[in-house]
Amino acid sequence: MVKAPLIIDIIHSGYYKRVLRDLFLASLFTILEVPYTLKRISVKIILASSNQGKLRELKAWMEDFEVYAFGEVMTPFAIVEDGDSFKENALIKARAVYKALDDKSAIVVSDDSGISIPVLGHIPGIYSARYAGVGASATQNLDKLIQTLKDNEIKRTRAYYTAAIAIVCEKGEFCVHGWMHGEVIDEKRGDKGFGYDPLFIPEGFDETLGELGEAVKKELSHRSKALGLAKIILKTLV
C-alpha cells in the first residue's frame, strides 16, 4: 500500500503535474493526429557556443532535444578560454553560460574542439580558434596552417580532431571526448563544413571534409562521437 507521506512527497515534487500535463498533451495530439513525443516538451538545452558551424552541427545532431544557442536566449558575451585542455575550456564555457542564465532548470552544453598535427608537435590543438592570433577568422587560421605546412615542406601528414563536450546543470558537471583521425593537405579542397575541414581527409577517404559534406561528417566526426556519449548522460538528466 502507498503510504500518505509518499503521496505528499510526490505532490510536493510537482511530478504529478508533469505526468498529468504529458498525458493531457499526448491525448490531445493523438486526437488531432499530430505526431508527438513527450521528449519535445522536456527541459531546454542551451548551447554555450557562438561558432555558427559548430552550432549547425550540434543542433542537427541533437534533434531529439529542444536546443537553443545561448545567443538566442540572452545577449551573447565573450568567454575567456584560459584552460590548459579541451576539457577545461569546455567546462569554462558551460559554467559561464549556466551562471549567466541563473536558471536552475537549465542544462548547458558546450563544445571545445580543435585540430592537431602530430609531426608539428600537435599544434594548433586547443589554440585552433586563435592560431593566426586572437580574433582571427576561420579563413585566416586555415591559411596560417597551410603556410606552416608549406614552410615545413609537408604536402600531406597525419592529423586528428578532438572535441570535448561539457554538460553543466543543477545535477553536476560532466565532460566527454571524441576524436576523428585522418590527414591534412597543404591546399584547400571543397567548401562544405567549416573551419579546417577543406584541409582534412578522414581515414578511409580520398576527399576532404570540405568535399564530403555533412552526412559523412555526421557519421564519423569527433563531435558526433563525443555527442553520442553526451546524449547518454543527457537522457538521464532530462
Ligand code: ITT
Ligand atoms: P565557441 O568557443 O564559441 O564554441 P570557437 O570557434 O571559439 O567557438 P573553439 O574554441 O572550440 O570554438 O575552437 C575550435 C576551433 O577549431 C574552431 O574555430 C575551428 O576552427 C576548429 N574546429 C573545431 N571543430 C572543427 C570541425 O568539426 N571542423 C573544422 N574545424 C573545426
